[in-house]
Amino acid sequence: MQIGVDPGSRYTGISLFTGSDAVSPKPVAEPAVVRAGVFSIEVQHRGNQIREKLTARAALRRGRRSRNLRYRQPRFDNRTRSVGWLAPSLRHRVETTMSWISRLQRWAPVAALHVERVAFDTQLLQDPEIAGRGYQQGTLHGYELREYLLEKWQRKCAYCGVSGVPLNLDHIRPRSRGGSDRASNLTLACISCNQTKGNQPVEVFLAGRPEMLARILAQVRKPLRDAAAVSSTRWALWKSLTVTGLPVHVASGGRTKYNRHRTNTPKSHTLDALHVGVVDEVTGWPVRVLVATATGRGTYTRTRTDRYGFPRLRLPRTKLHHGFQTGDLVRAVVRTGANQGTHVGRVAVRSTGRFNIRTATGLVQGIGHRYVRLLQRGDGWTYSRQPEQQPA
Known part of the structure; x- marks a missing residue:
């Protein structure tokens, strides 16, 4: 088994596949590299949300300082950063990708890793020689x-x-x-x-x-706005992959696209991961993809504010209510009433015991906790499945 990774800013495709060197009928040719996809994951990052929340927090604290109407000694602004430091929104992309690769290593005998280290070779663009x-x-x-x-x-x-x-x-x-x-x-x-x-x-x-x-x-x-940020993320991911002790093979996005064109494969994040590196033939891939969306584990805020910034309500200090917490995967079986039926999805709890469940078809509100059964504790992710792209 091998793993292919197609890292990106918002989405990262991960493909678990089997790889073999088929003997070519021509003795002068090199053995053909044949792959078959086994399992595919599309990781949806929340780096943009992290950046927005950090920006909002900085603006809020800056406003507090200005409203004090007094001089505030500035912070020491010559602080050093450790080697390999990344912004929280970028570090999130690396850590979430590594967590899924670690899970796949526990579930399957992984022998090698393939990753896109650069989307395009900017040095090649400037100097073709x-x-x-x-x-x-x-x-x-x-x-x-x-x-x-x-x-x-x-x-x-x-x-x-x-x-x-x-x-x-x-x-x-x-x-x-x-x-x-x-x-x-x-x-x-x-x-x-x-x-x-x-x-x-x-x-x-x-x-x-x-x-x-x-x-x-x-x-x-205008240059690519986040080209440097994405490049930093890819390099940090490559360094993290080398720590696993497995052989790490790197390639460029141009090579991945070339492989897809050779095999006549449609574009998706997971199929890009299947075509990373050197590959001559792809015999198949899963028809459905696991979509893992990073949602976080809640917030530290204790109030909700109105549009003017004034506190509107006070949030409870405890996360667990009636044995459930926001983010749990649950099943609710309601026999009667407007919400009659079986609902499976991510729950948002209230201290009153009337929960909301977000299913694959939409949001169901006001379900009593007596009808809810726990399927999986919240781990900071929501899961769904979607069909994989197929050739036209």
Whole structure:
């Protein structure tokens, strides 16, 4: 068994698969690497929520200091950080991914790990000779640049905003008018916009849409906002994986996309994880994916505030009510009433004993605690299943 990891900012795909080296019929060729997916997990991170909560807390404390109407000695602002320090929102992504890999190691005999260490090789974009001319003109040529542009332009046509259609590389300043092939002069365009634009400069093509022109020119000059953050997360994850003692094989996102195109596989986070690294053939994958969403374990706040910031109500100091706490996975069987039926999902408790249960179909409110039975204690996650992408 082996594990493939496709780390990302909001979603991380993890695939448990079997790998074998099938003997090629041609004796001169290298053995083909064949994989078969066994189990797939899509981890949904809450790094953005953590960042928003930290920002709100800092603003609240800053407001408290300003409302005191007195001078407050500033904190010592030359504090050092330990080697390998990451922001809490980034550290969360690494730790949650490692926790799921540790679980899979307990459940299956894992022999190797495969991980995307970079989404695209920025050094290769700046200096194509960095890995030699053979790599530049090899089978991976063009995949790193395309992956970079897909991330930068959100996988949409820059001129009309359509997504889910084939996108072509388009020169903002046409080559016939002196434009170069640098990444800063390239964008994505659908077939219709690409043919309509032709060799016109973007200023002429969008002369009647000044707002669209200004947005595109601003996007050209703007780098990927979280490229550095995601790169830091991937490197930290790679270092954490090496601590496991298993062989860790690294690859780029361009290589993963190249593998998917060779095997004619649709794109998803878990299928990307299945195609990380060197692979020649994929014989199959699970039809359903486990979706694990990080929800946290509650909050320390003891009050709820209105829109003006004044306390509106006081929260109970205890988390356990009638044997349950918010986040538990429960089943409620209601015989009569408006909520009649069987409801399975994550519970939100109240001291009154009237609970809310969020099921796969929606929120069910006001269920008495007498009808509720515990299935699993809350562990900071909610679980669901979704069908995996299948070839067209």
